[in-house]
Amino acid sequence: MPWTLHRHVLYWDKPRHFMPERFLPEHRDRIGRFQYLPFGAGPRVCIGATFALQEAVIALAVLMKRFRFDVLAGERPWPVQRLTTQPLNGIAMRVSARPV
Numbered sequence: 001m002p003w004t005l006h007r008h009v010l011y012w013d014k015p016r017h018f019m020p021e022r023f024l025p026e027h028r029d030r031i032g033r034f035q036y037l038p039f040g041a042g043p044r045v046c047i048g049a050t051f052a053l054q055e056a057v058i059a060l061a062v063l064m065k066r067f068r069f070d071v072l073a074g075e076r077p078w079p080v081q082r083l084t085t086q087p088l089n090g091i092a093m094r095v096s097a098r099p100v
């Protein structure tokens with residue numbers, strides 16, 4: 001189960017901390033191929049993985065360049081497993097346009 005695997009104390013340092021730097025290129029060799037499986041693995045691995053990663057980076061870059069997203073005070077996102085992991089009832093944010 002990826003949710004459990006991705007938070008397992010046997011495999012991750014501070015598994016419940018948000019540490020995106022775990023995934024920096026210089027740390028990649030610390031992450032085993034079957035330790036982190038957002039796109040699955042083996043013969044049925046996701047065929048859209050490379051496209052999905054490129055699309056996400058492009059979409060985020062466009063949005064973050066044009067807008068600022070501030071989470072409203074008091075928001076406490078709670079993860080739920082649907083097709084993907086999502087915040088239950090979303091996350092309320094204030095969106096403001098960045099100056100051009």
Ligand code: HEM
Binds near residue numbers: 038040084
């Ligand atoms: C962030 C986005 C995505 C995530 C997290 C994701 C994740 C996954 C996962 C976990 C699987 C199952 C792998 C397994 O059984 O081991 C899968 C399969 C698949 N994905 Fe994705 N996927 C994403 C985007 C996409 C996109 C953009 C496409 C198509 C353009 C795509 C096409 C497929 C297909 C066709 C399969 C079935 C492969 C097979 O059974 O042979 N996915 N995906």
